[in-house]
Amino acid sequence: MGKAEKKQQQQEVQNLIPGLPDEIAMECLIRVPYKFHNDLKSVCQRWLNLISSHSFYRERIRSGKAEHLVCQVQPLPLSPPNPKDSSSATTHLVSDSAAKITSTKKDQQQDDDDHELHQQRQEVHRTPLQYGLTIFNASNGTWERIRPHVGRIPMFCQCVAVPASRKLLLIGGWDPITLEPVPDVYVLDMVNNSSRWRRAKPMSVARSFFACAVVGALTVCVAGGHDGQKNALKSAEVYDVEADEWRMLPEMDEERDECQGVCLEGDRFFVVSGYGTESQGRFKPDAECYDPTTGSWSKFDHVWPFPSLSPRGSTATITSNRLQQHQWLWFLGKEQQQNGEVVEGKIVSSIVPLPKSVTEGSSSPCVSVTTLHNSQQQQKVFVMTGNGGRGCSSSSALSSFICNECEGEGAFIMERDMSNGNIKWDHVHLPVGFSGFPCSASFLLI
Incomplete structure (x- = not known):
């Protein structure tokens, strides 16, 4: 084999796709649907490095090949037993004890089945509601669910997408068993490890029903909500996604439970409406805005005109x-x-x-x-x-x-x-x- 042929073979081995210029290979790879990206990473080291890079996803966006993912925290389905099929229902829910009924009398059998069904329905109601992360791909109309590997997803947690890092955050909410607010934070990296959650540094304050918004490129602000005694909060803090650190912000002027977080003008964090501890359910018409340039809050009037309706x-x-x-x-x-x-x-x-x-x-x-x-x-x-x-x-x-x-x-x-x-x-x-x-x-x- 001549030197020219060896050089050509070495070049093809180094190419993303042997026999194709890298520019053409990139055009091929950015067209592969997102659900196959983990499979692509296992082909070779170059593909792993490429598809783990943010530049690859920026190119997908630039070329119009990126996919629109709606990420939702949804309750997992929990179906009550079907009286017409008690054996399958009990296998799905709690136990298979209905199959152990030994009575030979038809009437007694029916009574036992009814009692069993009643017990199973009670068990369903006693079971803590579980949540999962649902991904709706609006580009191709498909649905999938990602179950956590770090325990139960908190009820009413905030699902926050950070576009610059392509990470999903689950913040705060209620413990599904104790129904107490939690400070927990979970992170899912949609580029490097889209199947494994990691537990991040928790908030300084356990809270639920709070305002939350991505502010700037890589920070998330939270404010208000309520604590374990259902007291509305004035406190606020900010999370650095890359450093995995929380920092307290100055308190708002007023307590705001069930408020809405909005980011406008790139870095201004608005906390809209909400209510105080002593005025539960009566939503405020105003909003408070945190300006990171001045490090202070200011009030905006006449922002939410519905006193009996939450903006959340x-x-x-x-x-x-x-x-x-x-x-x-x-x-x-x-x-x-x-x-x-x-x-x-x-x-x-x-x-x-x-x-x-x-x-x-x-x-x-x-x-x-x-x-x-x-x-x-x-x-x-x-x-x-x-x-x-x-x-x-x-x-x-x-x-x-x-x-x-x-x-x-x-x-x-x-x-x-x-x-x-x-x-x-x-x-x-x-x-x-x-x-x-x-x-x-x-x-x-x-």
């Missing part, structure tokens, strides 16, 4: 360069839609009417929203509701939302044309086992 979950932040304003979208029920638009400084709050199939059964449905896409031409938001169900309406006006193969009708993608304000709703297929209403949701582009 039903709102989405949209940054817009139009007139240097920032849009905050509210997905609310029929009773609130008449309020229209609220303008406070650079913040424009717009109410987006929900589909009729959502509001028909409830004037104030439970809604969880996640921003998918935002540009000068179009906005996309994933919306999941808590009162959808197959066959909830037979109206011909709603026929476009009905899916005969779907577990429920409670998931949609809203598209808004920014040139004319027109809104289009697309129904999202919701498979069996994924219809539980999410307590928190966030979004990653991978």
Whole structure:
């Protein structure tokens, strides 16, 4: 073999794909769906290094090949026993004792079966509700669930996506057994190890129902919520994702439980509404804003006009360069839609009417929203509701939302044309086992 041939073979071995220039090989690899990336890493060291790098995912985004992942903390399905199939029900839930019934009398057999079924249903109600992380791939319409390896996911924890590091954080919430607030933090690296959670440094204060938002590139701010005695909190702190360190911030002026966290202008952290310990359920109309430049809080009035409604979950932040304003979208029920638009400084709050199939059964449905896409031409938001169900309406006006193969009708993608304000709703297929209403949701582009 000549020197030229040996040199060519060595070059091909070093290439990402033998026989192809690296530029062409990269174009091939960035098109591989995200769910196969762990398999690609096992091919060779060069592929492992490439697909573990953030530059690879930046190239996927630049080329338009990145996938839109909606990450939701959902209750795991826990089905009650089926009286028509007691053996399968008991295997799934608690025990197989129903198979051990020995009575030969038909009436006694039925009585024993009924008693067994009653005991199993009681056992289901006594079982602590368990949560899992659901990933909805909005690019290809698939659903999957990631179960934690570090214990139970806390109830009502905040699911926070950090786009710059492509990590998911689960913060705070309730212990599912004691129902006490926890300071726990779990991290899932979606690039380097998307199947293993790690326990991160906990918050300084155990809290639940608090405001939370990614501020800047790699920090997360939290504020308010309540402690183990259900006292509303004024405290706030900030988490450095890369350093795995928490730092206390100055306290807010007021206690704020069940508040909403919003980041505007890149690094300003807004804590919207909430209520105090002595005014539970009466939501404040104002917000407090933390400015990291000055290290202090300031108050904004007339931000939330609904004193009996929490802003948590039903709102989405949209940054817009139009007139240097920032849009905050509210997905609310029929009773609130008449309020229209609220303008406070650079913040424009717009109410987006929900589909009729959502509001028909409830004037104030439970809604969880996640921003998918935002540009000068179009906005996309994933919306999941808590009162959808197959066959909830037979109206011909709603026929476009009905899916005969779907577990429920409670998931949609809203598209808004920014040139004319027109809104289009697309129904999202919701498979069996994924219809539980999410307590928190966030979004990653991978």
